[in-house]
Amino acid sequence: MVAGLSLPTVLPEVANVTVLALMGVGLILVFVQPSGRGVIRQPAVLLPLAAGAILALALVFTATTPNHVLAVLVLAPLFLVGPLASLLQKLGRELTPTLVGIFALVGAAGAFAVAVYDVAVRGLSRGGYSVNNVIHFADLALTIGFVALIGVFGTKGRSRFIFVIGPVLGLIAVVLANSRGPILAAVPVSIAAAAMISGMLLPRRWVLPAAAATLVVLIGGGYLAYVLGFAQRLERLGSVVTLFSSGTTGDSSVGERFHMYISAWNAFQASPIFGHGLIDYTHAAAQYAPPGPVQYKPSQHLHNDIADFAVIGGSLGLLSYVLYLAAPLAGALATRGRWRNAALYLGVVMPVGYFAMGLTNAMIGILTQTVLYAVVLALIAALDVNSSPSSTHES
Incomplete structure (x- = not known):
């Protein structure tokens, strides 16, 4: 949980290596312990495997050496969602949206701290340079910031509003990174998140105030960009x-x-x-x-x-891309039990974000972004298994 949600914005290489190692451990346990195999049937696990198989099929027709087919392993984290989910499943009832939100909130805070340090202390023009490519940094900050918002589905009362800080910290980090693609992607991601939470959690009388609050945050972020001089890059969109x-x-x-x-x-x-x-x-x-x-x-x-998958695999590549984007929502729709709404939140926000950010920069195929996507898919699958009425896991 720490490696998958808290470290990608601060120590991306450490996060990647740790998650991949844990996926390897999970793969061994899947064969050794039959109890962990039930999660393999979850759509969030199966669809990435199907997408990989389709892409590998396309590569067979253009390959001149075995390496041209084996290159599909660049997406290996998405093939190992099942083993990772089997590990997360062992948390039993302790795996809650609140727990996920806390670790993601730490990751968003880390992104905020890195961005502020780079700009205010080091005097860099764009935050995130000290740990990553600034565009990738902004993509990760935006994603993890909105993943943190899942905590509102696991907490009662006013304390749930602490998780709203996650998107705010993520958005500030994105603005300080001064990357146009993630800044623009923040709009549909914010709208999707607000719509899901308003529709599933809030009474009708609070829907309009929630929409207004979302609008205020977006306007506030734009104003912050203008005041700090970062809006010049957005003006160049003309x-x-x-x-x-x-x-x-x-x-x-x-x-x-x-x-x-x-x-x-x-x-x-x-x-x-x-x-x-x-x-x-x-x-x-x-x-x-x-x-x-x-x-x-x-x-x-x-x-x-879209361009990457079209060139790599043609129509089969595009079909593979659609399945990757569909995996979170398919996994969420299959979820039953008390955490269904939390899974649906991730199932909508993740593909909206990755599609929007993927319009101006590669997402699926870049290691840290791919690992993060796999982690969220594994969380959806594990939440499904652990919250189902037939689950026997104890806290």
Whole structure:
């Protein structure tokens, strides 16, 4: 729980290694202890396996060596959701939304502390540089901040409002990271979170105040960005309009991304069923780059999950991506018992966030983001098993 939710924003490498090691332990226990195998049937576990199998099938048709198929193991954390869930299942009734919210709240506080330290103490222009790529840092801060909000489903009375601090800390960290993609993604994530909590927890008379509070937080975040001078990057989003109207833009970041997306679209049309494979797929996309003044040097990804999966696996790759996004919601819908609403909250907020953030930067396939997604899937599966009426786990 510490490695999966509290450390990704502060010590991402430690978090990754620890979670992967625990997944290995869980995999052994699944074979040794039959009692832990029931969680394997949960949709949050099965859908990532199906998605991986579909993507591997696409890779078979484009592979020239076994390594081209084995490259799918870059998504290994998503294949090991079941073993991790079997470990979490051992917490029994102690695994509650409150517990999850507390560990995620620590992670959001860590993101806030890192961002403030980088900007206020080190004098950096963007928070998060000291621990991670700032875009990845902002993605993680936003995700964990809203995961913390699950605590409101496990706590009664006014004390539940402490978990509202999670999204606030996460949003501040995102603003200080000064990354446009996560800042924009914060809008649909906030709306989804507010809608889920209002619909499932609040009396009708509180729905409008909750919506107003969400709006205040979003406006407050925008004002903070403006006061601190971070809004200049958002103002440059107008260059997107210029790009579509004239074909050119003075914003190199927008221009490069747009160039990547056109290249990905052309590459997808060239191989619409099976794609071009995972190894060096950005170089494959670059071969289909459109003519024009904006050129980009192929990097690790195409700054868009849809583009990545389309180039890697064609239509099969896109189907795989849809299944990955559907896994949290499918797992939540299958959940029965007292924590169903908590699982539904994660089942909606996670795919909304990862889809929105994945429009401007890779999410699934980047190790820390992939591990975090797997951790949340495992939590959904474990909450289902532990809260079901037939569960015999004791606290």
